Amino acid sequence: MNQMLRKPGGAEPLYQSVKRFIVDRIRSGDWPVDHRVPSETELTRDFGVSRMTVHRALRELSGEGLLTRVQGVGTFVAAGKAQSSPLEIRNIAEEIRARGHTHTSDVRLLRQEPAKGRAARHLGLPDGAPVFHSLMLHRENGIPVQLEERYVNPAVAPDYLDQDFSRVTPNEYLMQAVSPDQVEHLIEAVAPNAATRRLLKIDAREPCLLLERRTWARGAVVTWARLTHPGSRYRLGETFAHRP
Amino acid sequence: MNQMLRKPGGAEPLYQSVKRFIVDRIRSGDWPVDHRVPSETELTRDFGVSRMTVHRALRELSGEGLLTRVQGVGTFVAAGKAQSSPLEIRNIAEEIRARGHTHTSDVRLLRQEPAKGRAARHLGLPDGAPVFHSLMLHRENGIPVQLEERYVNPAVAPDYLDQDFSRVTPNEYLMQAVSPDQVEHLIEAVAPNAATRRLLKIDAREPCLLLERRTWARGAVVTWARLTHPGSRYRLGETFAHRP
């Protein structure tokens, strides 16, 4: 029966089971973008639940941006360009997983070096003071979506260099290690330089969305991050309240 | 009957009517923060609809952050009311004047036309329905900084075409004419097309920051605006305190 679909733990609503089943198919790659999802009638039969229950699952996934529904036509896996809110401090890995996709990342650089120029000024440190510097490349389903260059104040996060950033993103680590009390964001459209183009695998004509973020904790700058995204693969968004 | 609660236009789902009723009570101040909302049973009786319908309305309002629901206790008007947004609806003219600079603008287009493609979809209107379409160029100290292309729902702002937009920006007019209750923003980096390059006086290599904004009032889309800025002359920025 449909009990087989329930989570082992037991107490999960049926519509959650249906949602989980669909998200798993998308996450695993079984259902690519634009793939047609079984109709409500089919899912009703397959899961042995009522149509209202299936409908709720599909409606919620549609509201979460994972599916697109067209009356009279069907339900499809949403194309969904990457989209996030600049308001909060977003976690790129979580954001990607929330879309049902796979997040992977490479550590391209992780070291201590003398602060110079803008990095020193943004961190509020004297020129030549030691800083931590990291460069990460984040991918969504294998496609580069964010280049994360980050400078970290060693006084605030002394263990930064010892982390395994293949398991926990720098963002995740810093958020739990030193919860910041102030944030600054700047958003710009920029032309990528040669190194950025190579890492993001884009050509010179593609503009990039640059999000710069600084965070503070108890008056000291924690980190200055430059997050560069290919314009064709990422955008920032936010909705206040719901659109009906 | 519950027909009295329906919108004059007719076709509104019942759960929408219930939502609208509650939102109106909150917005008007009748129901302050922490006010207890009538139970599902009471609303079912008052509206003459089934409990499932009432439940959906309350569940969605809860998801949108307007209500808080506690099983076994009741439903209450949520506190909070979002932190100030970095992407509040900005008024380009005011923003420029706040920097001590001079704002000028040209009306390049202002007319009614049949909605097509994206404009129709974004406004939630059928293809070919009449819409208002305007194109404005905004300058800071004589230098173009924003190209504002805007589509407006005639049903919501019927007098749009009669305004003098050399004195009041479309944004200012719409904000005071129909105060929106919902906003959506999207930010992208894009390459400008030929017409945009010519109007903004930039060359093909310069990326542009595109801010798309939709606003709603009482469930209907008011306007969809595409604000294009030269990457070298404009950026979005924001500082705020983080909630611990």
Added chain:
DNA sequence: GAGTGGTCTAGACCACAAT
């Protein structure tokens, strides 16, 4: 025990799109 919200069913009618 009474009242609340959370979930679920088995039907129904409708609007819409494709054939």
Added chain:
DNA sequence: TTGTGGTCTAGACCACTCG
């Protein structure tokens, strides 16, 4: 005409909180 999603009903059982 067929199949799709959108809405709605009138019940039902459950978990939970409170007096």
